[in-house]
Amino acid sequence: MLRRQDVGHRVVVRRIVGVSHNRPLFADALGELVELTETELTLATAKGTLRVPLREVHRAKRVPPARRPPAAEVVALELAANEAWPAPIQARLGGWILRAAENWTGRANAALAVGDPDRTLEAAIDAVELWYAARGQRPMINTPMPLAAPVNAALDGRGWTARPLTLVQTAPLPALVGDVAPRRDLPPVELADSPADAWYEMVAEHKGTLPAVARKLLTGVPEVVFASVRDEAGDLLAVGRGAVTGPDRWLGVSLVQTAPAARRMGLGRHLVRAVAGWATQRGAARAYLQVEERNTPATTLYQGLGFRTHHTYLTREAPD
Incomplete structure (x- = not known):
């Protein structure tokens, strides 16, 4: 059977899916244990998230990893993505980054567990808990996998829970x-250096009320663009944001949203293409985005645009 140390690694699971003529029927599943x-x-798995009750597991083991990007x-x-979504309060814990933004979005309010925290793993988690407690926030840690598999195992032992799996594509x-x-x-895609009030309002429909810290985060990047598509009456049909960061000049695509009445018209593809053209003029060569694995409409759109999963991460939350 598998152990907590296997979280973040590629495994194969043979599970019992039924019985025929008094004999069990098996099916195999291959994927990353999250x-x-x-x-x-x-x-x-390649087909999505699969939850298997342990009582249905006949056999399970770790297998050699598929081809993965280098750890570096x-x-x-991850560091380029942090620059593109800059929490206004940040502190270092060795290589880890502690982030706080008044609880607006998980990314900006979770420690980023990359690199060496410059102390034992248990001491690092203790330090994270104290740092967030001092700010009246629930401690959270983002764990890119499989790099942070040891962190995930330690958090499991402490009873930390996990939000839905996020794909970095x-x-x-x-x-x-x-x-x-x-x-x-x-309609043409309008690109602006700063967002209009209507742009904020459309984002708020998905992200909730935007506090002042949210607006500071969204605009606090030197190279950032805010994309909009409007109909003939001037009403917003779609919005999105792009930011170029990091020494490798990554384009981070975020907040791509389409008005309900304007969906399935190709506006998302239309908008992302325009943002990509903007980034190309600024020397970027690659783009990334972060999307929950369970968000099927979004993952389908991005797959059609050519995005593929680079790695994944879990946002872990301390117990109440």
């Missing part, structure tokens, strides 16, 4: 920009 509790295990590349991308900018001319049957 959670292991006393009653079930959770796999991130994962760290570099990447795509080359030339593939996003393409050689095809922009669609002329759609």
Whole structure:
């Protein structure tokens, strides 16, 4: 059977799916073990998240990893993403980054566990708990996998829970920009250095009321663009944000939203393509985004644009 040390690694699980002629029927599942509790295990497979009750597991073991990006590349991308979504309060714990933004979004209010925390793992988690407690916030840690598999195992032992799996997906900018001319049957994409009030209002429909700290975070990047698509009456149909950060000049795509009445028109693709063109002019060559694995409409859109999963992470939360 699997152990907590296997979280974050590639495993194969043979499970019992039925009985025929008094004999059990088996099915195999291959994927990344993202959670292991006393009653079930959770796999991130190519077809999505799979939860298997332990009573249905016939056999399970760790298998050699699939081809993964180098650890240094994962760290570099995570640091570029941190620059693109800059929490106003940050502190260092060795290589880890402690972040706080008045609880607006998980990313800006969770410690980023990359690198060496410059102390034992248990002491590092203690320090995270104290830092967030001093700010009246629930301690959270983002654990990129499989780099942070030991962190996940330690957090399991402390009873920390996990939010839904997040995919960090990447795509080359030339593939996003393409050689095809922009669609002329759609309104043009407007690109601005700062967001209008209507842009904020549309984002708030998805993210909730935007406090002052949220606006500071969204605009606090030197190279950032706010994209909008409007109809003939001037009403917003879609919005999005792009930021170029890091020594490798990554384009971070975020907050791509379409008005309910304007969905399935290709506006999301239209908008991302325009943001990619903006980033290309600024020397970026690759794009990334972060999306929950369970968000099927978004993952389908991004797959069609050429995004593929680079790595994953879990946002872990301390017990109440």
